[in-house]
Amino acid sequence: MQSTRRLLLVCILAVAAAVCRCSGATPSCSPDKLARYRVSVRTFWTRDRFPKHFPEWRPQAQWSKVIGKSHSKGYVMFREGSPASEGVRMFAKTGRSDKLDDGGGGEEIIFDTFVAPSVPTGAARTQAQFFVDGNHSRVSLMSRMIPSPDWFVGIDSFDLCVNGNWLDSITIEADPMDAGCDNGFTFTAPNWPTDPQGIIYRIKSNYPSHPASSFYYPQLSRLPTIATFQFIKIKEYDQSLGGRGQASDPTVKIEESVIKVLNGDTDSDREVQLEMEQQRREQEYNNYKSIGDNQVSVANVTAPQLVPKTNKDALLDSIMINSYPVRKHKKLHKKSRYRDCRVSDWSEWSGCSVSCGIGEMQRRREVIKHPRGAGRQCPPLLETKWCGSARDCPQAHFNTW
Template structure:
């Protein structure tokens, strides 16, 4: 029976976040690097913790997870000891900048990691970190939001047992008070503990104050509020150690001029490819684009009884061949009888009318009138086609991104914060109207008030 109680006590020490100072019989090999994934599951709901459950200002949530892998000389926090300035700032505000000062290898620290915050009471988040045989322990914590100085965490848990890395393990944790604030409720105002106390575990009966948000005297133990699960992901093993001295000239040397020539050759090849693509594109455009047909100019000649049309070539002839005799069978005549070539349309250019021929003049006037009448529908069509291209679709309203949130309107108590955005382009032609340009949310709490504020 005594052995069972001792085993339970050891397990509870891990669950409560107490120091795990056990020395394994055999440490893990120092030339192996192991990657672990830690998963935080939270169970803070109204059903399991109904007392003072925060719905707003802010609602029940969790800060980011801050952790480090280290050796046995490093301590992040420990029950029964005073919290450091970094732990105090993290437990009260969620800021980890004071704890991030130590770099890798400083004070026994091997790796530092963070997991994203959980914005609701029930959720999960995860992160990965490295350990090796000389730094096989892990410590981590996450602030309870809102709270005076409460958090959950694990202190110096050793992932190496008897020379082997744990494959997977899940640890239940309870709330911990950092011992830096006297508040009993989630939204208690800032009330520093002077002098600073020691970190301790919060239970259903301790602190024994009726106003305590975790005080449930009818329960033997608080329900699990969160668990940390550690899962081994990868193992790396040192395969070879290289011993190359500085003066060893057996390695390959690449001169800068050779590197420049290689880069220039690559650039030339790219330019040649681009030029070939451009030439092929232009050649395709030439084949696709229809060739313009030469337009023939016509002139009409009238006599008293006959009608003739003269076709003039689009390309002008040289002066030496511009005149031909109509009786020469081998010469080219530019006057053609209407019986040989049908007349398809009225003359484009004004007809040459013999002077003094009244019938020819009247006929020319009639042909000119009919030509203008036939061209009017084409002008209307072109006008309609031109106006149709002026149609513009509706334009929706465009706004900028939200600005940063303004400062809280009250430094003590509940106030408001605002953020704004501006209109870049207003809606046009029936487009979608602009959305809301101002957004407001609640901010502040009584925790930010000075002590004198409560002296009334």
């Protein structure tokens, strides 16, 4: 009987392990880690690439501002195959972005909102910076084509975290999208609302298959690239290190892959990201071997107080920049006198350095008694934490881009 029970237990464990393997679950980035990214948007709407109906004037080919958000898995800005929300419909048709809200979840869903300036030509570059954390590792963005009925380019819920680590650099190609709100086939078509409203779909060289369509190139297997989105990690902040930022090493070069954005968790996207992650790990291992003995032990750094991982304010409060030298002391004679360092209480936090966007707040404390002999050294005298968000900016600020 006992052997039968053991056999049954082994079978149950084996089945559970198989289910876990088949689920395809991958570790997420730690909520204690904050990363800052730069997104660079390049557009290639030129007469050479898209000669049919190319708009030369009134207005000429151009792009609206880029509206983006870093968010959790529960937020959807737009989704191919689904009807556009009122906010997406207004933005795709008129460029108004005030209706692109947070999806009703506030900070639990949206972490940061960013805006890249519009560009007055069809081929240009624009960029912006934003923050992500382990609970909000995805990014969505969109930019409207001008002129067009309701066409845009964008990214839907792209995850910058792969296997528990932040991607260093990746470039994504985008096709033009139709918001499904207007029946026009050409860039300058009159306003013919779709009633009932259709779904968001990808414009291809042979779809819509109407000869009047400005993107109808049946002789091509696919449309030329009209835009790319490049994400570059600038800096990471780790709560376990007292919130100090670790800048990305510009000398570390990752072989950059260019993928086609498929707006969702597709197998092809995941395979490319996993391949890049393997390259990143190999590069980090090679760099680690070359460091040698020139390292400072983290044992000399006081561990910060843990905060709830789901509390954004507490997490940002814990991101402090503590820059002070770790001194090595010579052995003193037993009869030497010593005195521990004494410091004052912390001052109040200063005001935020900016009134709109991501800024800093600081607080200080003073040395009352300097250490003597083998006494305990002084702790950090300056703390800095993040404050504000691009979401704090008034709507008029975004409309100026």
